[in-house]
Amino acid sequence: MIEREPTPRHKVCGEFLSGEALEDLDALGIDIAALGAVPIPYVRLAAARRAAEAPLPFPAASLTRKTLDTALIAEAIAAGVRIECGRSVQVLSRTATGMWQAMLDDGSICEAPTAFLATGKHDLRGHSRPKDPQRWVAFKMYYRLAPAQASELARASELMLYPGGYGGIQPVEGGIANLCWVVQQRYLSCLGNRWENFLEKMQQNCPHLAMRLAGAEPLLDKPIAVTHIPYGYIRRTTQDGLYCIGDQAAVIPSFTGDGISIALHTARCAVAAFLANEPAPLFQARLRSALLPQMRLAEFAADGLNNALARAVLPFCLRIWPGVMRVTARLTRVAAQHADVAPNAVVS
Numbered sequence: 448m449i450e451r452e453p454t455p456r457h458k459v460c461g462e463f464l465s466g467e468a469l470e471d472l473d474a475l476g477i478d479i480a481a482l483g484a485v486p487i488p489y490v491r492l493a494a495a496r497r498a499a500e501a502p503l504p505f506p507a508a509s510l511t512r513k514t515l516d517t518a519l520i521a522e523a524i525a526a527g528v529r530i531e532c533g534r535s536v537q538v539l540s541r542t543a544t545g546m547w548q549a550m551l552d553d554g555s556i557c558e559a560p561t562a563f564l565a566t567g568k569h570d571l572r573g574h575s576r577p578k579d580p581q582r583w584v585a586f587k588m589y590y591r592l593a594p595a596q597a598s599e600l601a602r603a604s605e606l607m608l609y610p611g612g613y614g615g616i617q618p619v620e621g622g623i624a625n626l627c628w629v630v631q632q633r634y635l636s637c638l639g640n641r642w643e644n645f646l647e648k649m650q651q652n653c654p655h656l657a658m659r660l661a662g663a664e665p666l667l668d669k670p671i672a673v674t675h676i677p678y679g680y681i682r683r684t685t686q687d688g689l690y691c692i693g694d695q696a697a698v699i700p701s702f703t704g705d706g707i708s709i710a711l712h713t714a715r716c717a718v719a720a721f722l723a724n725e726p727a728p729l730f731q732a733r734l735r736s737a738l739l740p741q742m743r744l745a746e747f748a749a750d751g752l753n754n755a756l757a758r759a760v761l762p763f764c765l766r767i768w769p770g771v772m773r774v775t776a777r778l779t780r781v782a783a784q785h786a787d788v789a790p791n792a793v794v795s
């Protein structure tokens with residue numbers, strides 16, 4: 448495995464672990480409770496001046512990516528994986544003899560008959576995903592909330608809606624909170640492309656967030672950010688011997704909190720396909736069909752969240768009918784639906 452970061456670091460991510468992710472991590476032998484994960488039994492939706500709460504219909508937790516990625520790498524090493532950290536792949540190409548050849552930043556070459564493409568949000572030249580027309584920008588910031596706000600947030604994941612995007616705040620280990628938000632570039636441009644201006648605007652549009660952040664201490668110098676997230680993308684095909692997984696296979700809208708579970712499941716399914724000698728193009732096509740229905744539903748729901756009328760009525764509806772939130776949460780879970788994507792061969 449070639450990983451460009453020398454050590455795990457903060458990633459832009461809401462750090463919500465859905466029920467499927469918890470199952471996969473458990474199967475890998477990773478004890479997230481021992482790592483300090485916070486159980487998240489509730490979801491709250493806040494828009495304009497309203498907020499509504501519903502219990503989540505599945506177990507969930509939160510854990511910083513730095514802690515999770517550290518544990519995953521340690522587990523891989525313990526399982527015998529050779530990891531080259533701090534080295535990046537510059538080019539991944541196929542040779543005339545059908546081998547996959549990765550050229551690293553120091554010019555050295557790694558060659559293998561099979562490769563797994565797992566570069567997440569970052570595209571490799573020659574394997575790029577299409578451009579994201581809405582030009583989403585995402586930010587993450589850690590805060591130490593004022594004690595009263597930390598106890599009100601308690602063990603909930605709060606989703607906040609505002610024009611141009613949505614954001615979420617939830618507790619993570621160490622008694623701190625993660626605020627992660629997405630916005631379309633054109634809304635950011637209107638505010639001079641400054642995250643501070645947009646954060647202020649978010650709080651004006653969503654007083655619930657202003658309340659949460661009152662007296663909060665920011666824990667990073669500035670938020671970390673990523674741009675151009677191709678939400679809704681599902682890879683159509685691939686070349687022989689190249690299995691694409693995680694965000695390189697599919698990018699589900701962030702509000703579902705399902706990206707990590709898709710990464711874990713697609714990795715597991717790709718390994719099963721590889722061990723069963725299923726050609727990568729067949730695997731990728733099958734994965735696409737399995738992911739498509741839930742992905743489209745998640746996209747439809749994401750469009751709804753960005754709709755002014757929906758923002759006005761959603762929290763009110765949820766007060767009368769919290770079941771809507773439970774149903775949406777259940778229907779946008781992708782991983783459970785494609786758990787059977789591995790071919791029929793026995794994998795031990």
Ligand SMILES: Cc1cc2nc3c(=O)[nH]c(=O)nc-3n(C[C@H](O)[C@H](O)[C@H](O)COP(=O)(O)OP(=O)(O)OC[C@H]3O[C@@H](n4cnc5c(N)ncnc54)[C@H](O)[C@@H]3O)c2cc1C
Pocket residue numbers: 449450451452458459460461462463464465468534535536537565566567568569571585586627628629673676692693694695701703704705706707708710
């Ligand atoms: C705003 C936002 C909020 C989100 N919130 C959640 C959430 O709450 N819950 C959830 O489940 N999902 C969430 N997601 C989605 C989730 O972060 C991703 O789906 C998940 O991280 C994908 O995993 P991955 O392994 O494909 O990629 P990543 O986790 O991005 O890992 C890719 C790795 O590849 C390495 N790499 C990249 N390029 C190279 C290269 N050229 N050479 C070597 N190494 C390279 C990187 O350093 C990185 O470590 C969110 C996403 C966004 C944008």
